[in-house]
Ligand SMILES: NC(=O)C1=CN([C@@H]2O[C@H](COP(=O)(O)OP(=O)(O)OC[C@H]3O[C@@H](n4cnc5c(N)ncnc54)[C@H](OP(=O)(O)O)[C@@H]3O)[C@@H](O)[C@H]2O)C=CC1
């Protein structure tokens with residue numbers, strides 16, 4: 637069995653990690669870490685998880701290394717940066733769910749994460765782990781930084797276009813997310829009486845995930861993206877997000893070829909479902925149709941009138957957007973079949 641620790645066990649992503657890890661046939665939970673919930677049992681923190689694991693939340697010290705083969709950091713980015721310094725050369729594998737190490741370019745990191753101090757040397761050692769795109773780099777990786785929830789959807793939506801060799805002159809992203817994307821550190825605007833029923837433009841002129849996606853795509857396929865900008869809206873459901881990406885290119889695109897290219901690209905990748913918009917009773921992709929699962933549903937539609945390509949991607953931010961993707965990355969890191977422990981089908985209606 638692979639011995640696993642979770643720091644941030646009381647949080648939303650941490651709770652989801654507990655749910656998934658305790659169902660995984662090759663993993664054993666051996667450490668739960670935190671700060672303000674020391675001494676509490678998982679069942680006290682997560683009412684849905686009535687598990688007797690014999691573990692309570694503990695402070696994180698370097699001794700964690702003796703109890704874990706891998707540690708997930710489901711902590712705010714400044715905490716992840718600090719804990720990564722502590723654990724990087726002690727634990728065999730650290731998988732960070734935060735934004736601390738996602739952006740490689742130092743100036744871009746400082747612009748979007750001014751409170752997250754990290755050494756460039758450590759940042760350069762992290763693999764930015766979109767499993768579908770960098771799977772081979774995950775085998776034996778010691779440090780893995782997982783993409784943000786929107787960033788996962790946007791990147792998976794754009795990757796087939798980029799691989800076709802198109803120059804994506806202008807990319808506009810409209811992101812809509814449920815409230816769990818913000819974790820339990822609620823802003824006033826996230827309180828139920830204000831959030832319920834709202835469509836809140838909380839980042840209308842820019843979001844850090846756009847910088848993360850641009851940085852990654854520029855690093856892996858230089859020169860393919862002109863500009864990539866994003867607006868983000870909070871909507872009143874709890875889980876799930878939809879990234880609507882509008883792509884403008886001067887390159888000739890064969891409308892019929894697009895769908896085939898997406899199907900080809902994702903054929904080897906079971907968690908990305910390429911779907912036709914009208915194949916179901918309710919148009920897809922709809923975040924509702926992936927809730928609780930590790931699927932990301934992607935639809936590509938040429939808009940010939942508007943001279944653009946519309947790419948829609950939906951996922952559950954707590955599964956494919958964080959904890960599920962984290963387990964997927966662990967599977968690849970330890971040479972397990974990618975789908976191990978992740979066979980859940982979506983729950984719908986939610
Ligand atoms: N929510 C989502 O949809 C997604 C979240 N993420 C990222 O995952 C991380 C966790 O997010 P989320 O679960 O939503 O956040 P929550 O606010 O729900 O949880 C934060 C967790 O961090 C722990 N923590 C805070 N400070 C410390 C510290 N000094 N030492 C140890 N533990 C600490 C808290 O533990 P305690 O209560 O014991 O203090 C808590 O368990 C964040 O970086 C977030 O950006 C990434 C993708 C999606």
Ligand SMILES: CC(=O)N[C@@H](CCC(=O)OP(=O)(O)O)C(=O)O
Pocket residue numbers: 733734735783784785786813814815816817818868870953
């Ligand atoms: C609805 C909401 O607030 N969503 C979060 C994104 C969730 C996520 O992936 O956040 P990290 O980059 O912090 O990991 C946000 O836009 O800040």
